[in-house]
Amino acid sequence: MRLSALLSIILTFTAAAVIALVAASFSVELIEDNSEIGVRDALDRQGMTWAEVQADGLKVTLTGTAPTEAVRFSALTTAGSVVDAARVIDQLDVQAQADIAPPRFSVEILRNDSGISIIGLIPASTDREAVAERFGAVAGKARVADLLETADYPAPGGWDDALAFAITAIAQLPRAKASVEANRVSITAISDSATAKAQMENKLKKAAPPRLRLTLDIAAPRPVITPFTLRFEIDDEGARFDACSADTEAARRRILAAGNEAGAAEDSRCTIGLGVPSPRWAEAVSRSIAALSELGAGSVSFADADITLTAAPGTARNKFDHVVGELENALPEVFALRARLPEAEDPDAGPPEFSATLSPEGQVQLRGRLSDAALRDLAESYAKARFGSDKVYTAARIVEGLPADWSARVLVALEALSSLAHGAVTVTPTTLSIAGDTGNAEANTEISTLLAGRLGEGSDYNIDVTYRKKLDPIAGLPTPEECVAEIGEILKVGKINFEPGSATIDASALGTMDDIAEILKRCSDLPLEIQGYTDSQGREEMNLALSQSRAESVLNELRARRVLTGSFAARGYGEAEPIADNKTEAGREANRRIEFRLIRPDSDEQVSETTLESNAETGDTVPTESETDGSTEEGSGDE
Template identity: 60%
Template sequence: MRLPYPIAVVATFVLAVVLCLFGAGYAVTSVEDSSERAVRRALSLQGFEWAEVEADGLRVVLTGMAPDEATRFSAITVAGTEVDASRVIDEMEVEPTADLEPPRFSAEILRNDSGISIIGLIPTNTDRDELVQSLKSLDPSARVADLMETADYPAPSGWDIAISYAVQALSQLPRAKVSASAGLVKITAIADSPEDKTRLEQELTRAAPPSLRIGLSISAPRPVITPFTLRFLIDDSGSRFDACSAQDEAARDRIVAAARRAGLTGAVTCTIGLGVPSPNWARAAELSIAALAELGQGSVTISDADITLVARQGTDHALFDRVVGELENSLPEVFALHAVLPEPEMAQAVGTPEFTATLSPEGLVQMRGRVGDETLREMADSYARAAFGSDAVYMATRVAPDLPADWPVRVLASLEALSYLHNGAATVTPDAVILSGTSHREDAKAEIARVLSARLGDAKDFTLLVTYEAPPKPVDSKPAPEECEARIAEVQERNKITFEPGSATVSAGSLDAINQIADILRECGQIRLEIQGHTDSQGREEMNQKLSQSRAQSILNELRARRVLTSSFAAVGYGETQPIADNDTEEGREQNRRIEFRLIRPEPVEPEETGLEALENTDAAAGQDGAANQTGNAPESDAEDQ
């Protein structure tokens, strides 16, 4: 039976709908299964097994517990490579993050004539305002640039001590860079002189707490020598320098080698400084010293580019002429030679004019002899009172006519030279200036030679009979830390510190040694000292370590009981780790069982550019670029002058 046409149409339409629904469902299921399998396989290959994948139509849902945020993001990225990223639905969670490691806290402080700058990362609980105020108190007129950042973490051990010491050290250093971190402070600074450098190193080392490691790099600039002077003499007593200057170590070595060839013996002091008139200074000095050595005796004085060669009286004229001629032709350009061959002495007339000034060890000055006029007498009196004190000068000179024209210059130059002495005398005659005496300054002879060379000029001879005498130590001065360490070692050589067997109790026979060490430490004052305990290798290593620590602490307690200030001392046990003898013999083991007193010395500091200096260099470079753009020219680089 045939179905009616309308019914057949409806049935066909219903069947088509059913087939479409079945086909669409199959297609969706197929897409879901293929997407889920592809994403799961990709995640597994990348090691993300913890991630669960569930397809919901075109949506791909990721679930699971990611170990961290970065891993979660990586999983999403991997899924996005297999299906369209817009279909990926992130429902993953991230495991709670464990406590992060605290950052490294540090601060760099730069102080110079422009002010004080501080940059770095500091803990939030550090009193920032108090730190800035402590820096302002160093110089109320200076500007303090605060470039610090903070992090909310507790301050590490040793941080507060380091910051406090950094500010304390900076109070003595007007030009310095101080880098502070937990338990460590590095200082790079410039001192005004070598003496100031030594003083600062000692004071900064003494002031540092024993638990704080410090690094010191303090440099003293080369002195500016004016005039640049060298004076070398050969006489009956041998060869010697009255003054020696060089522009660098290589030039100094060449000059000293030339002097050795000319007969110089013993130690030599040759100042390295700035102000050399020519890079050929060392060559000119070598030639001049060699010429003097060939003449036999006399003196050669180089003041800047002027060379004065004075031969010994009685030198053969032919030899003098040949040596001077060869020297003139060999000298580098710029240098000018003035050679003098003294005439034979004639009987001096009675009443040869003379001016004498004497300086007593108490600082009293007496001036006797002749001056050309009243003006010179007043000038000499005023100069002496200014140099030695208004109440320390006695004037007993007389005005005499017919003195040499350069007499005033020679008199005033002799007084200036006398001011470098502790005690002595200056004598002026028409032919010479003679200065004799002692000085507490090691460079006094060189400075006097420079003064007389500059004041008297070429062809004027002078004689220096000046010796160095170490200044007496102030009554309240403390010995150097190195001296204290050496004295303690001497005490221990005579009487070793020993203990009762297997204990930290000091033996009765060692109490006298501890008493002597306590006396030395009281005299030395506050020094950074480590009291070290050492044992032999018998027994367990852990027990030896504990025993050595207990013995070191016992010595520290003994010193405290004797009223020694021990705030800068540390007691450290090293156990059996630092033997000084063979532990296989009884004699060796006895040597290894010991107490040592060692200074805590600063660490060397390697120069490096800090973040603060990088900012300053960037600003300077920007300023140079700006200036170049204004002028239309590229900035020229400056050669570094060493």
């Protein structure tokens, strides 16, 4: 009995233990399932479908790759809201993030009479102290406001060249703003005159690095004309403006229209400036020109509000009186008219006369009559100071009885002559005449202003000065395209040949090099790439090296001829881009060539025509190629 009772008790406890274990196992599985499903559902509702959930007992493990650290933290928080946060095991990864993009480096530079202000963000590699020192040298005693910030990122390509060029440009522009970025500079400035504007634009474009994109906006204010002058003349050679000034574009059109009506050329020039004595200037001018046209010949001159109308000798008195009377009544207020009808001169009488001539070579001759030795010495010294002491020849004689203002008229004549490239000036007791050619588009106005101011009211003078573009120091310069075209003409006559298998220029081509050098000296700072090409015979690497050496030989020959080559690059292309068939001797000869190609500083492409040595044989041209990176690789080759 005792053994059976004991066995019964043992079996009862065993059964209870088994049941407890089964119940516990079931409870754990239920908790795991509920935890896993609950956390997964919560994550899905938050759009975190990338997360994987796995329950192991009371632990809930999260795996997967979160797009960002913030999203990873949000996933853990969401899981912790469903189950105890202590039960959540974090095995989440975070997606690798791309490197933070470098900032956009830029600088704004402002210069005016108060000093220089610099603001912007520059790379830490930029020598800020050196930059500040350069700006300080430019500003002089004026204030420099340095508001630059730095960022520790590598400087982008072209940044240093752009900043250095901007500082150089600001040094030449007392009133300007420069915006600097990598490979780009934009300059807004004010110049003193249209001539100064053209000179500054030309200078800056030449100084710009080859790959720099340069944008220029240089304004030229209207010149101040004092006195405000105009002169219109009708003689045997026709009608013309010797000088023309207007205050507005509308006034300029009206004045030129009146001149055209009187017979002046359609391409007459008229300067728009400041200093007009009356807003009705154009009306007074047009009426005066119409009156002169009615008389048929003579001149009308304006010096501010003073008008001098001079009829041609021999004009009928009654006609003169009628025209002058109508003009006096029609002129706007402020303007005062002085009319003159000279008596016909005796052609056999020789009036006192002084003349000075300026040759195209710069030689000056002084002839005619002077009042005394002191005036002769003064005129000679003045001319030497203006034109050069070794270029003046004096053959004037001393004559008594000349007018009292003869000295002043002679000196102002020499001053007016200095405005010309070549020409002559003649002084008589009643008039002063100047004729010649000039490279200054505003010379007529400047000479007229000078004579009107120095000779006094009512003085008679004649101006026959012609503007020649080729004499203009700015407009007369050949364009880059014209320079390359001239080189092309030279290469049509003589090709640049080399000794066989060598980079030495053949003696027969040295004359061609001389001619090209003369063209490039006139063109100055031309952004030019000298390109070398070979035929296809031989190994490609050897052809490339030979073409490079030959292009550099051409560059060195130009340097030896004192050509400024700072803006030139030499690059060899080997057997690339043949222009003829390499299977024939003639084709291979054509492919062995040197080309000259322009590089545009404000674009990413070479857009000029290529001049080829081979034009002489083939007449071919090569299509436009993409811009080079400004390197000094370049060449030409042959077998």
